[in-house]
């Protein structure tokens with residue numbers, strides 16, 4: 333019986349497991365190995381780790397975690413859970429079972445990319461989800477924002493660096509929803525793009 337079972341062994345799961353381990357709990361981390369940023373070769377904006385390969389960050393974090401003797405790591409997929417606190421039963425995809433008193437869900441999210449030819453191959457190298465993580469590196473070239481939701485407009489306008497005219501034009505391909513206009517107006521002071529509200 334584990335004190336804590338953590339589903340997901342990436343940034344969130346390892347962080348949670350580390351604190352539990354330091355509280356001298358018996359911790360089991362179950363990880364399916366599909367870290368969200370596995371497509372990127374560098375990570376940015378993470379204090380003390382800027383520019384480092386995320387795989388290397390995770391390898392270090394995992395090694396530090398596993399130096400605690402009460403931590404066990406399982407490369408596996410959690411398939412189902414039943415029970416209540418103090419008596420969870422977790423079924424693995426393999427059909428095996430493990431038991432734990434507490435459960436931490438750190439399974440992350442899965443990016444569902446639009447079906448645009450060429451997009452999936454470029455995901456994490458020249459197509460990104462977040463201007464704060466990778467915008468600085470892209471700023472030397474032309475930038476497009478793929479608008480998949482009203483928040484996409486906000487993302488284009490709030491692009492943190494460089495030539496705001498360029499990002500504003502990209503955003504103008506779809507008109508902003510009302511909720512985005514305040515941000516847009518704030519940025520447009522330094523923008524010569526035609527979409528000033």
Ligand SMILES: Cc1cc2nc3c(=O)[nH]c(=O)nc-3n(C[C@H](O)[C@H](O)[C@H](O)COP(=O)(O)OP(=O)(O)OC[C@H]3O[C@@H](n4cnc5c(N)ncnc54)[C@H](O)[C@@H]3O)c2cc1C
Nearest residue numbers: 340342343344364365366367368369375376410439440465
């Ligand atoms: C291309 C790209 C680049 C990025 N670059 C940056 C960056 O530069 N800086 C930055 O701060 N952030 C960046 N991010 C965001 C960053 O990747 C996420 O914020 C971070 O990975 C979230 O960590 P997490 O632990 O919550 O989830 P994840 O990293 O998604 O990890 C979840 C883990 O849970 C596992 N899992 C899921 N379901 C199960 C299950 N049923 N059983 C067992 N295990 C399971 C998965 O296999 C995975 O290992 C980037 C994201 C992408 C997509």
